[in-house]
Amino acid sequence: MIDLLLRDLKLSVRAGGGALIGVLFFMTVVAVIPFGVGPDLNLLSRIGPAIIWIGALLAALLGLDRLFQTDRDDGSLDLMLMQEQPLVLTVLIKCLSHWLANILPLVIASPLLGLFMNMNEVAIGAVMITLLVGSPALAFIGAVGAAVAVTLPRGGLLVSILVLPLTIPVLIFGVSASYAAVEDPAPFLPPFLILVAITMFFSVIGPLGAALALRNAGD
Amino acid sequence: MTESLAITKFSDLANPTRFLALAARLLPWMAGLCCLLFAIGLYLAFTTEGDYQQGDTVRIMYIHVPAAWLSMMCYSVMALSAIGTLVWRHPLADVSHKAAAPLGAAFTLIALITGSLWGKPMWGTWWVWDARLTSVFILFLMYLGIIALNRAMDDPSKAARVSAVLILIGFVNIPIIKFSVDWWNTLHQPASVIRMDGPTIDGEFLRPLLIMAIAYTLLFFTLHMMAMRNEIWRRRIATQRRMAARTASREV
Numbered sequence: 070m071i072d073l074l075l076r077d078l079k080l081s082v083r084a085g086g087g088a089l090i091g092v093l094f095f096m097t098v099v100a101v102i103p104f105g106v107g108p109d110l111n112l113l114s115r116i117g118p119a120i121i122w123i124g125a126l127l128a129a130l131l132g133l134d135r136l137f138q139t140d141r142d143d144g145s146l147d148l149m150l151m152q153e154q155p156l157v158l159t160v161l162i163k164c165l166s167h168w169l170a171n172i173l174p175l176v177i178a179s180p181l182l183g184l185f186m187n188m189n190e191v192a193i194g195a196v197m198i199t200l201l202v203g204s205p206a207l208a209f210i211g212a213v214g215a216a217v218a219v220t221l222p223r224g225g226l227l228v229s230i231l232v233l234p235l236t237i238p239v240l241i242f243g244v245s246a247s248y249a250a251v252e253d254p255a256p257f258l259p260p261f262l263i264l265v266a267i268t269m270f271f272s273v274i275g276p277l278g279a280a281l282a283l284r285n286a287g288d
Numbered sequence: 289m290t291e292s293l294a295i296t297k298f299s300d301l302a303n304p305t306r307f308l309a310l311a312a313r314l315l316p317w318m319a320g321l322c323c324l325l326f327a328i329g330l331y332l333a334f335t336t337e338g339d340y341q342q343g344d345t346v347r348i349m350y351i352h353v354p355a356a357w358l359s360m361m362c363y364s365v366m367a368l369s370a371i372g373t374l375v376w377r378h379p380l381a382d383v384s385h386k387a388a389a390p391l392g393a394a395f396t397l398i399a400l401i402t403g404s405l406w407g408k409p410m411w412g413t414w415w416v417w418d419a420r421l422t423s424v425f426i427l428f429l430m431y432l433g434i435i436a437l438n439r440a441m442d443d444p445s446k447a448a449r450v451s452a453v454l455i456l457i458g459f460v461n462i463p464i465i466k467f468s469v470d471w472w473n474t475l476h477q478p479a480s481v482i483r484m485d486g487p488t489i490d491g492e493f494l495r496p497l498l499i500m501a502i503a504y505t506l507l508f509f510t511l512h513m514m515a516m517r518n519e520i521w522r523r524r525i526a527t528q529r530r531m532a533a534r535t536a537s538r539e540v
Contacts, residue, residue, distance in 0.1 A: 213457050217450050221440050231433045231454060234426045238464070278457045281374065285449035 070154070070162050077166035080139070081132070092174045095128035099182045110187040117186030118196045118247035122240055124182070125175045125200055129207040130232060132171045134225040136163065136215040137283065146219075146283070156280040160212060164276060168208040176200045195250030195257070199264060203243040206268040209275025210235045216279035220286050239267055304520045307380055311517050318510045325503035332496035348406040350496050354504035356399040359427060360462055362392035362508060366434075367459045370452035380516070382448030383523075385455060386438055387515035391508060393431035400424060423464050430458045444523060 102120050103113060113120075140146040149159050179200055183193035214232035218224030246260035333350040366388045372381030403421065404414045415421065434451050441447035 210457075213453070217437065217454050218440075220446070220450075224440075227433075227436060227440060230429075231437065234429045234433065235458065235460075237422075237426055274457065274460075278453050282450055282453040285374075285453065286446065 070158065073159065073162050074166050074169075077163060078170055081166070081170035089174075091128045091131050091171050092178050094131055095124050095175050095178060096182065098124040098127055099185065114187040114189070114192075117183060117188040118192055118251070119244050120186060121179055121182055121196050122200070122244050122247070125172075125179065125204065126207065126233075126236060126240060128175050129172050129204060130211065130229045132167070133211040133215045133232065134218065134228045136167055136212060137219045138215070138224070141219055150283065156283065157276045160216070160276040160279045160283070161272070164205075164208045164212045164279075167212075168205050172204045172208055176204060189251070192247065192251045195247045199243045199246045199261065202261070202268060203239050203264045206239045206271045206275075207236055209268075209271040210239075212275050212279040213282065216282035216286065219283065239264070242267060304380070308517060308520060311513050315510065315513060315517075318506060318513070322503060322506040322510050325499060325506060329496055329500040329503045332499060336493065336496055345406060345409050346493070348402055349493070350500045352399060352402040352406055353497060354501040355395050355402065356424065357501060358504050358508050359392060359396040359399050359424065360466065361505070362388055362395055363427065363431075363455075363459070363462055365512070366392065366455050367462075370455040373448055373452040374456075379445075382445060382452075383516045383519045384512070385452065386444075386448060387519050388512055389431055389434045389438065391511055391515065393428060393435065395504075395508070396424060396428040396431060400428060423461065427461055430461065434458075 099120055102116075106112060106116070137146060140149065150156060152159070176197060179197050180193050183196055188196070211228070211232050213235075214228040215224075217231065218228045221227060242260045242264040246257060246264055249257045249260055329350065333347055366385040369381040369385035369388065372378040373385065400421075403424075407416070408414050434454060437451050437454060438447050441450065
């Protein structure tokens with residue numbers, strides 16, 4: 070299992086800087102926003118947490134279609150299907166390595182973008198913590214989409230369409246927790262704990278569903 | 289051969305020929321009953337008194353509320369069929385959830401459009417990002433995503449199994465829609481017909497609403513059965529075309 074984690078990490082780091090492209094996309098999306106809404110710093114600081122969350126969500130979708138597709142192309146997916154370890158565990162490890170390689174850099178890059186958005190320290194910290202807690206759910210939900218579309222020749226766009234509606238609860242509670250940290254009357258803990266609950270919930274359902282889909286999508 | 293076509297168990301439906309025979313016998317009755325109920329329901333809907341506050345716009349309710357119920361029921365039917373596909377490998381379950389997806393999308397669209405038309409005079413806006421409206425809109429997007437996934441795959445049985453997984457994962461959304469109005473205090477009113485302490489809606493409105501709801505349900509099952517029948521025929525034609533092409537290529 071550790072070997073699989075390391076292998077996937079190495080592959081994603083060495084194969085054309087996949088993680089860097091994700092971060093670059095994230096920064097570009099966030100940088101485009103001020104051109105659209107105008108350089109009003111007050112407005113930017115108000116919508117900043119939401120923009121960063123949406124940017125991270127979109128960037129997390131980027132590498133998803135490659136999650137199982139490359140393994141299917143070189144045949145290692147068949148080995149994973151046939152090995153004795155439960156497929157659910159394998160999928161879980163693959164999700165974790167995808168999260169470490171592609172989504173964790175986004176979380177690390179988010180404070181910098183928070184500065185661009187003229188957010189104060191509390192808001193930056195809140196966005197970073199909520200992203201850290203909520204983004205694994207994106208990887209787990211995305212795994213289902215990636216597994217469902219694994220046999221399609223050009224499944225990338227379809228994966229995004231299928232996955233985005235399911236990620237909306239994560240977005241809602243992530244953003245509301247970030248805002249709750251900034252605005253005084255709203256308590257921070259309830260939405261944050263719901264976000265944790267969503268992540269744990271999908272960490273069970275996501276790999277289960279993805280494993281089921283992979284078994285059924287095999288030829 | 290005629291005796292063996294009798295349906296005694298649910299699993300007997302797995303034979304498409306038996307299902308087609310049953311559908312041919314049931315469909316005229318269901319369609320007729322559906323039309324009758326729609327006639328009664330629509331007549332009642334237009335002749336009962338208007339609300340003292342909302343006036344005649346309350347009549348939109350008779351179209352809007354049953355469509356919204358059906359949009360959720362259709363997804364539940366699809367989820368049940370998806371379980372049938374994955375657990376029992378029931379071949380008709382594949383056909384069932386494939387046929388139900390466009391119907392569900394249509395009912396959801398009706399609910400969204402009539403809700404929007406009702407919202408303009410009542411709330412003063414076509415659309416608000418309120419919890420229930422948003423979650424129903426997401427339901428609509430999910431229906432379209434499932435249809436797109438079904439279209440994207442060539443092999444029907446594989447498409448059915450894979451979309452069954454997606455349907456079951458998406459089923460998480462149904463309780464969110466149902467209870468969204470109770471969890472978040474928003475503009476959309478909470479449930480007033482199906483609740484523990486009896487309906488809070490007046491009998492004057494309740495009667496046409498219930499008749500319309502039954503009519504809508506019958507309409508769904510009639511259309512669903514027709515769509516399943518068409519899907520079975522479509523698959524048979526595809527198989528026969530493939531066989532014809534194979535024999536033709538052999539002759540050349």
